[in-house]
Amino acid sequence: MKAIILLGAPGAGKGTLAEGVKNATAFIHVSTGDMLRAAIKAGSPTGLEAKAFMEKGELVPDEVILRIVGERLAQGRPDDQYMFDGFPRTLEQARRLDDVLAGLGGAVNQVFLLEVPTPVIVSRLSGRRICKGCGAVYHVTNIPSKVEGICDQCGGALYQRPDDSEATVLNRLEVYQRQTASLIDFYERKGVLVRVNAGTNPQAATAELLSKLA
Numbered sequence: 001m002k003a004i005i006l007l008g009a010p011g012a013g014k015g016t017l018a019e020g021v022k023n024a025t026a027f028i029h030v031s032t033g034d035m036l037r038a039a040i041k042a043g044s045p046t047g048l049e050a051k052a053f054m055e056k057g058e059l060v061p062d063e064v065i066l067r068i069v070g071e072r073l074a075q076g077r078p079d080d081q082y083m084f085d086g087f088p089r090t091l092e093q094a095r096r097l098d099d100v101l102a103g104l105g106g107a108v109n110q111v112f113l114l115e116v117p118t119p120v121i122v123s124r125l126s127g128r129r130i131c132k133g134c135g136a137v138y139h140v141t142n143i144p145s146k147v148e149g150i151c152d153q154c155g156g157a158l159y160q161r162p163d164d165s166e167a168t169v170l171n172r173l174e175v176y177q178r179q180t181a182s183l184i185d186f187y188e189r190k191g192v193l194v195r196v197n198a199g200t201n202p203q204a205a206t207a208e209l210l211s212k213l214a
C-alpha cells in the first residue's frame, strides 16, 4: 500500500491539487474534511461529534479522525495508493498513520508541503465559495462564477463554508501553526518531505507536484 500526503495550511490548495493529481494518477483521494462534512450532512454520530469543533476552526479529536481513516483503509485493497488531504494534522495522527500503514505493508512515501504566503491564504479562504449542488469551488475575485452566487456547472447556489468566515480563518491558521506545522519537521527527518510552491496558480502547482512524484 502506497501513500502520499498533501500538507499545508488551510487554503494552501490541498483540495484543488488533490483533484489534479487524482485525474492524472491512480491515487485514491482521502480528505478527512470532506468525510466529516459528509458525516454532518448525513446527521451521523461522527458528524454530531465533529460539528462544533469544525465550526470554531478547532481540530476534531484524534480518536474520531483515526477511526474514520481506519475504517476507510480497512475497506481498501493491498495495492491501493492513497493521497491524504488534510490528514494527518497532529503528531499523534502521523504516528498512528505510520502504524496503520505498516500493518498493511505500506508506508508514507512522500509528503508534499504546499507553501503559500499567509496573506494569500487569508484572501483565498475568505473569498472561497462552494456549490451546494456539486461541490465545485469558486472564489469571489480569483475564480468568479459567471452569474454571482450561481454555479456555472450545475446552476446550484454558492455558499461560504461556515468555517471560512474571516474570524474562523484566523483561528484555523493559528491552529495549523500550533498543532500541524510540527509535522513538517517530523517528515523532513524521515526524508520524505517535498516542497511545492503553491502560491501561484493551481495548474503550475499541480504540474510541479506531478513532476516531483516518485
Ligand code: AMP
Binding pocket: 010, 032, 033, 034, 036, 053, 054, 055, 057, 058, 059, 060, 061, 065, 085, 086, 087, 088, 089, 090, 093, 163, 172
Ligand atoms: P479541511 O476541509 O481539511 O480544511 O477541514 C475542515 C475542518 O475539519 C478542520 O478545520 C477541522 O475542524 C476538521 N478536520 C479535518 N481533518 C482533520 C484532521 N485530520 N484532524 C482534526 N480535524 C480535522
